Amino acid sequence: MQEFQKDEIQGILYVQLIGLKHLDEALKKDEFTMPDSVVHARRQLARYFLNKGRKPLIGLNEWVEAMLQPVETWLPEAADFIDLEAPLWENNGWSRDSEYFLQAYGRPEDYQELTVLKVLEYCRKNNEQEGYVLFRSFLSDPEWAVVSEEELNQMAASFSDEFLKQQIRACYEPFAEWEQARKCPYCGWSLLKKSGLWRCGHANVCFDLEGSNKWSLQTAEPFPFGKDTRVYRLRPGIHRYTLIPGIPEKRIAENLSKIHRIERYPEQDRFDLAVYLDHRNIYLDVKCFRSPVHLATYIERLGSERLEEFRTHAWFVIPREYAHKDYINRVRNRIELQVNICEEDELYQLLKEGEVP
Secondary structure: OOHHHHHHHHHHHHHHHHHHHHHHHHHOOOOOOOOHHHHHHHHHHHHHHHHOOOOOOOHHHHHHHHHOOOHHHOOHHHHHOOOOOOOOEEOOEEOHHHHHHHHHHOOHHHHOOHHHHHHHHHHHHHOOHHHHHHHHHHHOOHHHOEEEHHHHHHHHHOOOOHHHHHHHHHOEEEOOOHHHOEEOOOOOOEEEEEOOEEEEOOOOHHHHHHHHOOOOHHHOOOOOOOOOOOEEEEOHHHHHHHHHHHHHHHHHHHHHHOOOEEEEOHHHHOOOEEEEOOOOEEEEEEOOOOOHHHHHHHHHOOOHHHHHHHHOOEEEEEOOOOOOOOHHHHHHHHOOOOOOEEEHHHHHHHHHOOOOO
C-alpha cells in the first residue's frame, strides 16, 4: 500500500473513533444534538467507499452497526493499523485495539484524562518537580487504585500545593458498588462481572496479562473495606492510561533503585526514569504497546530531534508483560532511524554487565 493510501486509511480510522466518542457523549445528555464529528466521520467514510466503487453506509444506524462489527467487514484495508477481527467500539467504549491505535496515531488529549495532562502542564510551568513525582507515584501504584475516603484525604494532605490537592481528588470517583466488585490482582482496580466473568474495565486490559502471571481475574479477592466505608476509585481513563502503564514503570524503578540512584519522571516527565551511573546518566521511556507495529509508529512520529536522544543517552524499554518473541526485531524492522530499545530483563542484564553504551 502506497504511503498516501496508508495516510488515508489512518485518517479514516481516527475520525471514526473520535466520532464514536462524541456520539456516546451526546447520547448521555438530556437534549441530543448530532456532533459535527459524527457527520464528518460518516462523510469521509462514504467518500472513500464511493471512490472504491463500494456502497456507502446509509444512515446513522447503519454506520453505528458497522462500528460494532469487526473492522475487516467494512475496512479490510486497515490491516496495517488495527486487528481486523476487533470492532472499533465494544462494551460501551473504544475497544482495546482502538485504544492502542489512538496511543500510536492520535494525540494524548484524545484518550488521556485531561486532569493528568493539566497537572503536567501546571508542574512544568511552576517547576513543581517534587509534587509531580508524588502525584504520578500515587496514580501508578495499585495500592491506591481503590481507596477509602480516609486514605484519599491522606493522599491530598501529602501535597503542600493546593492545586495538586484538588487534582489528586479529581482523579477519583465515588465507588458505591465496591461490595459487589473484586480487587484486580494486577492493577488493584475494580473488577465487575459481565456474562458471568470478572472484567477489569470495559477493555478488560488486565485479562491480556494473565498468561505471563500466576493469577487469574476469576479468583480475585473482595475489597477489604469495612461496612459503610465511603470508597473511591481512579476514574476509568486514569486507570487505563496512567495506572496500567505506571505499574511496570514503578517496578522497573524499584528494581533499579536497589543498585543505582534513580529519579522518576525527571524534568517534569520528559522521561519515565533517570538512572545515574558512575560514568554517565541514562534515561528510560517505558512503553506498554501490545503491538510492535503501534510502538514503531509511535516512535517514528516523535520526530528526528526527539529521537536523537534515543540514539545516545536514552532508551525505550518494553516491560516483560508486553514483550514477546521477535518484538524488538519487528520494531526495528519498521523504523528507519536506529534507536536504543530493549526489553526489561535485557536492560537489567546490560546494566549488570556494564554494557549500556
